Amino acid sequence: MTQISNPLTGEPTVFIIDDDEAVRDALSVLVEVAGLSVRTFVNALEFLHRYSPEQPGCVVADLRMPFMDGLELQEELARRGCGLPVIIITAHGEVSSAVTAFRGGAVDFLEKPFDDGVFLRRVHEALQRDAHQRRDRSAAESALAKLALLSPRERDVAALMVEGCANKAIAIRLGIGVRTVETHRANILSKLDIRTVPELMRLWMHTP
Template identity: 50%
Template structure:
């Protein structure tokens, strides 16, 4: 689900054709890929979360406006970074958009530098999120390979117990606990108990987790 190997795309949503064409040309001139939409609805129809990128969005549009689209994306669990564009007088709304997680808002007409900086910032954020998401997926897959008993032993290790305490708690011999611990470390590909604890704390809130 992560990266399909494609280049990140800058999605531009504005109901004004001149603005769409100009922004499209400007963004392409900076060597980035652009796709434009004339309405929020058209964007939602087309958008696939697998595509890396960011969203440049006008606040005021006929039909669904920018604020509503942002809310809709949030509701659908899509966290594509958003840059808001506002006309004059929409400042309070733009502030609200930022409070809801938009990267920034730009007041039209804006400078190319300002826009491109925000776009690069947004793409970087998206890339970072996608890496994090990839890591989360990797560790989840590895954790999924543990048996129930191994998972139990791991959770107690993450909780800071020693072998002796674990053996006592689970009613096992110390030897058996040692064997489980070795399997856990092998399956997760970690080389120290410290690393195991970090993984467990970051990603271990899955099934069987404390």
């Protein structure tokens, strides 16, 4: 009952990982009926082998699985720098495991059996979180690419512009002439294809 989505389409996908076939099938049907793309995996190692970081979505992983459990999968994704949201499901209801999951970045911890509506709501929230994270990363990468066009001195001037310093103050801080600051300022706006300091501030805010 698995619908395989094309990773190249960028369609958000719910990745269900559970060694219990009945659970995998039930959850995949539930997700498909909700109109979402879904892929299922027998274990976490299979998922890690086939998953591409460019594919948006979220993970629904069982806590107790052979080879690698849900918490270990969460840790491995974090180690790889993958921010894919993880929902941990379990029939054990271990409080300590739930705390560990949340500290590791899991967006939710659900005890089986759970309400279908609650499950789908958590899935939608996880997908939204992933979309926001990807937009933020894209904006940061774009900002870094633009700022890389600046010379070291222009970056110094830009940083002080963002702080709200006037040309004269920048000149004093950097030990250069006001006219030189004005030249750098013009070059900065031109290279970044912006017109105002507020635009520069917004761009600067997206950098790590």
